[in-house]
Amino acid sequence: MVLPQADLAQYANNGGMSAVRLVEVVDRPLNLEVMQAAVRDDRAGAVVTFSGDVRNHDHGKSVDRLTYEGHPSAGDVLQQVAESIAAEFDLIALAVAHRVGDLAVGDAALIAIVSSAHRDVAFAACTALVDRTKELLPVWKHQVFADGTDEWVNCA
Amino acid sequence: MVLPQADLAQYANNGGMSAVRLVEVVDRPLNLEVMQAAVRDDRAGAVVTFSGDVRNHDHGKSVDRLTYEGHPSAGDVLQQVAESIAAEFDLIALAVAHRVGDLAVGDAALIAIVSSAHRDVAFAACTALVDRTKELLPVWKHQVFADGTDEWVNCA
Amino acid sequence: MPDTSTVDVHLFAAARAAVGESSVTAQAGTLTAVLDELCERFPSFVAVRPRCSYLLNEIACTDAQAAVVAGSRIDVLPPFAGG
């Protein structure tokens, strides 16, 4: 799918070797240890990891469970997002994964890891990776609340 | 030790329940899994982890090994730093640990983890926790290079 | 043989919930004409339509008057909510 190409073009700014080590959109639990192992590199002084987990509440209501649905292009889009971040920041390694399917409270929906020689770059790149994934990844969240109501997030 | 009290006073701004779950300065490998487990909380939507690892290079020279030395007050100071961050940001949980003694390339020297309901707060708090730890923690780094030279970092 | 006067519309998330199907066929025409047809057939889609973005044969399409020729594929994408 080419949906985000126009959006992504503004971010790419070099043609260096890519730091992208692992990108996946998967229907199973995300494995933080495997992802952290994938970015391990003796040149890295700073590793920043973001884990976006299912909260037990939203808009003041108690969340029972939720489902993420992905568009068939989600894996390709996440790869493009990862490459755009790797092109923009001076990174050593990057790994990003989004889970789809049924998740329970506490489960990780999105894990993003970057490493760099320096911490300021690593923090900035990880923040941008998460922001851009949320902006461009064609994934949807359906929440079911403890009171039996439900919603498609951002579409209520 | 009361060294950083004056520096820390400016940061404390509320008397809420502390999110601090784990603080340690230890002479053994840091355990990322144990620390991530310590901050687990169903209210948390965003967990940001920083790992400061021993790089294989510095100032363009190849690093062979290094030693961190801590002042006896380091544990107390790190506790104060952790409490100051917990008071300043709307966090759910926080864990921070610094290793002392002999480290090899790739070993984690500092691990800082924060969780919050929202990612912007978690990124800002983790960045501040790392910055403040580096500023105030009475710990010193002695690097030995592959060429046999050595240095006390920041004191050359 | 496929019907040579229709297009395939694939619906996701809230759009699928509104229509009740993950894909439907509609008459070829313009993007806006296809969406008008969906609104007529599936009144719940009226509220979702303005929030969605659209792919025409896998390429983002923001031109309501774009020609949607027979055999085309349209993807109806509600606002993303990953992470």
Place this chain on the structure above:
Amino acid sequence: MPDTSTVDVHLFAAARAAVGESSVTAQAGTLTAVLDELCERFPSFVAVRPRCSYLLNEIACTDAQAAVVAGSRIDVLPPFAGG
């Protein structure tokens, strides 16, 4: 019985490396007088001294003229380099 006219000076990291000992005793007086004595006895300490901060009985001391009475403890702290 401890010597009642001296103070204990504890040295860390680069300061310890310069002096060659992790602690030494010096004559009571002012902070600057104690540091002057160290510089005289341990010439390598001269280069490190201006980079250090000091604790007097576990409290940060930035006043070079602070009185360091007999039995006091001084900690000599080079610039921190954690993380």
